[in-house]
Amino acid sequence: MAERMNYEVPPTRTEPNAGEALNTLLENLHKHGFIRLANDLVCANTDIAKVLVSGLNRPGSQAAIQNISLLMMALSRMPPERFNQLLMALTDGVNALSQATQDEQKQRAPGITGIIRLLRDDEFWQGISPLLSGLRAFSTSMEKSPDKPISRYSGKESHA
Structure with a gap:
């Protein structure tokens, strides 16, 4: 009697092979x-x-490419959720500014008593404190002497 053959049926392809793709x-x-x-x-x-x-051989084009590169390097250091928060805050701020400038009713100057009330307003100080911290950090960064971007991101000294 003949010996039984072991034949396994190959699985049916569900995706195209590389040539077909x-x-x-x-x-x-x-x-x-x-x-x-x-x-x-x-x-x-x-x-x-x-x-x-x-087009690329012009100083303006070269500066633009370098600036875009710097922007990409700076954005790469920011987590996406923080960048999203920044964009939403900027959007809300611009919308509030736009709404405030479109309001036809002009606000009067607060006067001395109004300023004193603002100085004692905790909600006002809680709202303005992050802005002051941001301005402080911005000012500190602007006081530093500008270095070549390659030095900042690579740690290597620029010889140009």
């Missing part, structure tokens, strides 16, 4: 015009390169 991607890129755009860019690369190099 690549063909789908290529077809979608062609369908939406990206292949034509890439071909046009490759054919016109000398013209595009001349425009890019002449």
Whole structure:
């Protein structure tokens, strides 16, 4: 009698293999015009390169790129939840400023007694204390002599 064969049925594929995925991607890129755009860019690369190099070779463009780089490095040091809090606070502050400037009813100056009442108002001081702390930190940072950004973020000395 013949010996029984052990045959395991291969599992059914649920996802396309790499070749099929690549063909789908290529077809979608062609369908939406990206292949034509890439071909046009490759054919016109000398013209595009001349425009890019002449645009990037200006002092203003170089300063803009450095400033964007500095902004990205500074943002990378801030946790997203803190940045979200900052954006929401800025939005609320701008909306309050806008509303206050649009109000047609002009507020009168508080006078001496009004100022004295403000000096004793705990809610006012709780609201203004973070602003004063922020101004203090800002002022301290502005008093420092500016150093090259590369020195600040890398710890290396700049020789330029």
